[in-house]
Amino acid sequence: MALIKSISGIRGTIGGRAGDNLTPEDAVLFAAAYAMWLKSNHDIDNIRVVIGRDARISGPMISQLVTQTLVACGIDVIDLGLSTTPTVEVAVPDFHAQGGIIITASHNPKEWNALKLLNQKGEFISFEEGNKLIQIADRGNILYEHVDHLGQIQYIENGYIDEHIEKILALPLVNIPLIKKSRFRIAVDAVNSTGGIAIPRLLKKLGVDYIYELYCEPNGHFPHNPEPLPAHLADLSYWVVQEKCDLGITVDPDVDRLAMVCEDGSMFGEEYTLVAVADYILEHTPGNTVSNLSSTRALKDITEQKGHRYESAAVGEVNVVKRMKEIHAVIGGEGNGGVIYPALHYGRDALVGIALFLSHLAHKKSTASSLRDSFPAYVISKNKIELTADIPLDSLLDKLALHYAHHPINTEDGLRIEFESGWVHLRRSNTEPIIRIYAESKNEKQANQLAEEIITQIIELKTNIATS
Numbered sequence: 001m002a003l004i005k006s007i008s009g010i011r012g013t014i015g016g017r018a019g020d021n022l023t024p025e026d027a028v029l030f031a032a033a034y035a036m037w038l039k040s041n042h043d044i045d046n047i048r049v050v051i052g053r054d055a056r057i058s059g060p061m062i063s064q065l066v067t068q069t070l071v072a073c074g075i076d077v078i079d080l081g082l083s084t085t086p087t088v089e090v091a092v093p094d095f096h097a098q099g100g101i102i103i104t105a106s107h108n109p110k111e112w113n114a115l116k117l118l119n120q121k122g123e124f125i126s127f128e129e130g131n132k133l134i135q136i137a138d139r140g141n142i143l144y145e146h147v148d149h150l151g152q153i154q155y156i157e158n159g160y161i162d163e164h165i166e167k168i169l170a171l172p173l174v175n176i177p178l179i180k181k182s183r184f185r186i187a188v189d190a191v192n193s194t195g196g197i198a199i200p201r202l203l204k205k206l207g208v209d210y211i212y213e214l215y216c217e218p219n220g221h222f223p224h225n226p227e228p229l230p231a232h233l234a235d236l237s238y239w240v241v242q243e244k245c246d247l248g249i250t251v252d253p254d255v256d257r258l259a260m261v262c263e264d265g266s267m268f269g270e271e272y273t274l275v276a277v278a279d280y281i282l283e284h285t286p287g288n289t290v291s292n293l294s295s296t297r298a299l300k301d302i303t304e305q306k307g308h309r310y311e312s313a314a315v316g317e318v319n320v321v322k323r324m325k326e327i328h329a330v331i332g333g334e335g336n337g338g339v340i341y342p343a344l345h346y347g348r349d350a351l352v353g354i355a356l357f358l359s360h361l362a363h364k365k366s367t368a369s370s371l372r373d374s375f376p377a378y379v380i381s382k383n384k385i386e387l388t389a390d391i392p393l394d395s396l397l398d399k400l401a402l403h404y405a406h407h408p409i410n411t412e413d414g415l416r417i418e419f420e421s422g423w424v425h426l427r428r429s430n431t432e433p434i435i436r437i438y439a440e441s442k443n444e445k446q447a448n449q450l451a452e453e454i455i456t457q458i459i460e461l462k463t464n465i466a467t468s
Contacts, residue, residue: 005134006316006430009124011105011114014058022113024065030115031066032144033137034101035073037129042098042120048076050091050118052083052159053103054253055193055218058113063103066115067153074145076152082194082218083159084255085116086349090167091160092122104254107227107336108431110220116254123346124318161198164351165205171343173284174355178362180207185245187212187261189236191226192219193253195350202351206358212243226252228259228337229382230267237265247361247368251350257337258350260357262368270337271296275375277339277353278331280360282306285343287330290323292316293416294425294438295335301376314413316430321346335380378422381447383437383455384429393428393435399461400426400454417454421446424454 003012003019003026010030012022019026038047049070053059059082067077078095080088085102092100100118108114117125117133125133136142145151168174186208190196196216203211214236215223225232228250240248240261248261260268268276275298278289282302288309291299295312303310313323320340324332333340338348341356364371397415408418414427422441429436435458439451 004431004433005130009102009114009116011108011112011431013111014113015111022062024061027062027065027115028069029137029140029142030133031069031101032073032142033133034099034115034117035070035075036136036142037133038075038099039073044098046076047074047099048078048095048097050078050080050088050095050097050100051103052080052085052088052091052100054084054255055082055196055220056105056110056113056222056253057220059103059220062113062115066101066103071151071153072144073142074149074151076154078154078156080156080159082197083161084164084194084198084351086256086345086347086351087160087164087198089118089122089347089349090164090345091156092118092120094160094163102254106254106431107252107257109225110222121346123321124316126318126322159194159197161194161201165198165202167344168202168352168355169205171341171352171355173281173343173359174206175359175362176206179358182246182358182362182365183210184208184247184358184361185210185212185243187214187236187240187243187245187248188216189214189233189248189250190216190218191222191224191250191253192217193222193226193255194218195251195253195255198255198351199249199251199354202354206355208358210245212239212245214239222253228252228257228270230269233259233261233267237261237267241265247358249354252337255350256348258339258353258357259337260368262372264369266369268368268372271335271378271380272298272372272375273337273353273357274331274333274335274339275299275302276360276371277333277341277356278302279375280356280363281331281341282308285330288327290320290327290329290332292320292334293410293413294427294436295333296378296380296440297423298376298378312410315427317348319413378440378442379444379447380438380440381444381451383439383451384432384434385437385455385458386434396458396461397426400457403457419450422450424450426454426458 105112
């Protein structure tokens, strides 16, 4: 397994050989390269970096390696310990730090970990900045500090989560009295990571009295695949019905993706997390919206129905944030359950998503399933193909674009093809060695047919390329 270096950070599996996986040597190398990159951008004596981690098993090891490397480079570290990705993003500007590192592999299984790198705004570093950092790592000419100039470590209790929650509670559109009045019963699946710390605390502050905690012990032993997809949420669905809950809430290990289960055990759909929150925001704060090219068309529909402008962006939080800033969007995010609410900060944040969603549900006096049914109905078929050395992805995409040249095509991020019945988006994953193939249509059958047509074309093209 090769290390994956992308706008989503430096990630890999634990163990194996240096340079092939995320080993201690790799963690030290990229932490040192990040320190050198920070120094090249900030001509000050005391550079500070905020660090937090999810609860996965390798977290303490990687976090200590990264922290002590930064100290050796003369960087002061503010260590939040167990925290969430959005919490670290909020904390960076609060502590007037020059950067931040989250030790997490997001939705990847337990054998993975990663360094997600932030700038002084608490936002992911850009593609160009990431390339500069990788070049520093490749050169390997790291300069460590003299003993009199080593960095210092400051430990913050409770992961700064309580401070993050207080900022959410202070948002004008978070309606605490209405949520409390609704007397919601909520089940929570936090995959035994830091959502198990943050979400119950948030819900209690919002006035939710009944919380059924499922897998909320932050011990890093994920009870199922941690990506919040329907196939992984059978337990949550069962307990929502069993406990007569109004809603089931689940997040990924670093709490930047949010998905829900309706009161009847059906999936609200991670694609519709952003749609529901945006519907609420647009009712109270008219403005533009953004999602990525792999996200449901429903956000575009509801935005334009309200007379506002929708634009798409390449996949990746940094790309969505850039487009949001360009068009002054009031809400945006990604169809994987990532909500970005700039009134709080420019980062995917499941916690603010929960607060805004519950405010909307309470305002509508609706069940979760009824709210879901009020939105334009689309179904996305999500598929993937393992990316091996014999798959010439760029060549395949070029040939597919030529084959479908009579259809509207977008090549900003991989290849997106518009069909009369829907769309298909193919792209290289930022987080795994796979090709993602997403297809959306008005029903599951049509979405699967679109995906199958493209997969068949890929297999044929791959065979033709191999034999030519």
